[in-house]
Amino acid sequence: MYKQIQLQIKPKYVNKYRGGYPLILKEAIQNINELKEEGTIVNLVDGKNTFIAKGYYGKQNKGYGWILSRSEKEQIGQKFFEKKLEEAIELREPFYRNTETTAFRVFNGEGDGVGGITIEFFDGYYLINWYSKGIYEFRDDIINALQSVVDFKGIYQKKRFDTKGQYIDEDDFVMGERGHFPIIVKENGANFAVYLNESAMVGVFLDQRDVRKTIRDKYSQGKSVINTFSYTGAFSVFAALGGAVKTTSVDLANRSRSKTVEQFSINEIDYEAQDIIVEDVFNYFKYAVRKNLKFDMVILDPPSFARSKKYVFSAEKDYKNLMKEAIAITEDNGIIIASTNASSFGMSKFKGFIETAFKESNSRYTLLEEFTLPEDFRTIKEFPEGNYLKVVFIRKNK
Template sequence: MIYLKVKPKEVKKYKGGYPLISKDTIYNCQDLQEEGQLVTLVDDKNHFIAQGYYGRQNKGYGWLLSWKEGESIDQSFFQRKLKVALDGRIDFFSDPDTTAFRVFNGEGDGIGGLTIDYFDGYYLINWYSEGIYQFKSFVIESLTNLTDVKGVYEKKRFNINGKYIDDDDFVTGERGEFPIIVKENGVRFAVYLNDGAMVGVFLDQRDIRKTIRDNYASGKTVLNMFSYTGAFSVFAALGGAEKTTSVDLANRSRPKTIEQFSVNGVDYEAQDIVVMDVFNYFKYAAKKQLKFDMVILDPPSFARSKKHTFSAAKDYKDLLKETIVITEDDGIIVASTNSASFGMGKFKGFIETAFKEMNGKYKILEEFTLPKDFRTTPAFKEGNYLKVVFIKKIIG
């Protein structure tokens, strides 16, 4: 057990349940040696604050797991946490129209660095540090004790030299026959748990896709930027969109988007699927004077192409300005970001500044954060990373 001494000004925060161990809040991070080792946080009088584990993840040095002095961090601890999380998703398990959702969401469910997603009987574990990966046997045993598992897959999302660890992702149970066809609010998705870092759909956007389908898409021309596998486009098409245009730089986005349209019986040839640098497409659309009734803007927090580098914290406002140009009057912009480095208030500030600099007017129609299966804790606000705003571009 390593004892980490917390800086005095940080003690209250940690006692209040803040779960992330960081270099800036601890005096003796240099004492940390092997990822996965258990640590105890103490104040300057060596009084117990909390205990957790050492695991490097982004700017963090690990996560706190328990505020009970003397509590054992063992297999039964993990099983208790997982059982509470699974019990909290009973409504999802009983919904025949949605068979893909998150069953364990990191620090929101009490164990930072670990997420588990459910795909119609298969479970996908995401490990975000070498530290949490040291507890793999506890997690697997807990999962198999508590659930009827078809099979378990994993993604090691801790980088080595900046690269995803692309091992055989199968862990236990039966190997899946891919794609697995799952449902989300009645819409079908083809997912691959054995094919690199991404599986084919981002589950945190569930409420946004449903809202687009049910309330906004009918009769609209829809542009889906940074479209990945076209999930927004599929929902828009099924919601009665006149036409969808999906734009993404990745070559594989085209066959993946065709597949998602096809498993839902949508004629992909009636849609536009464009493989192009999104930043170049903005210029192309403006030059051709193309305009859309709805533009969905969901960039990654950070993106790099041959000619462009994008950071949501620095560049989202300018991306919105380019979006405003190609949005019809009275049209809708769905502005989305998964950047944890700023909150909803700052995000709305980007929107306000973008329209002001374009001499435009707008109205916020509705806004979203993470869906309820992506549980968060009030003590760690940055864990509620998703921010989505439906904006109406007002004439005059």
């Protein structure tokens, strides 16, 4: 049994929680001093001690925990998590049947009813991501629940929390058979090499699946493409598979080169015919302008926050200026794919950054299409910030 306490919610937040909002905000709690141990079950009540919802205490960058149930009598344990997992897996049934895509998200935190945890499927292997010490206190019940509702080759985990908010490096294997890495998974027929046993990131961000497919199927044929903040080159691979004449991948991390070479190679693409550049993207933009380099397609997918020796980048403050840099190296009638995973602003504000950047660059543009999270990254309308991904395809007009 987990320890339980009562949390009184300040009056101005009561209706928010009655309306289905799932994140327990620090500023909403009246008796915050009673929160001691992460993983404690919390019963939210109003000023008259009337029950509102049941959740758990777990600090992460977003708040102080998550709502789990609207039922006062709900018991939080293995059976509860089994029910949530079964509902989530049933919704992903079409993904399990798709032989062309063998990597997807099985459980998407608050979108599937339990904030602070995600679970992904990689060709028979499951990866659990824990985002707070609080949710990690439920690990035995959650792992046992997963074990009881799915067949698996192996289960791995990533603890994405510590006192500094950094990844804790340790053996990520949980149970089953250990993988022989890389595991080669498919995405819309293309191959990706993934490592469930290396650092916090596995080698591909699954939330960009629909964007990559669109790049390959509609926009790449005969184009010169630059992929900035390229990580392991996933966008570059799909551009090359779509008939791009050449791709240029730019990322500051030293590992990006070998990882990108690997992704090209497993898709039988000659990586020596592509440019893979390890350099600060901000410096590369300036170099490209000096050399008058221009591209038919510019892919701009920076992290929401990044720091290099010379620059600190915040998407909310700096995306407009980064967009201007991209505009400067895009051919007339070329395509810019502007993307951000910053959850602190919505699509309309993001489009505002784009509009301002083009205006200040004395350029005109046409919005072609836009994307948010794919179907397996389930979200709920009561928590719009959970739908964090914003991607816009833009044509730079003559």
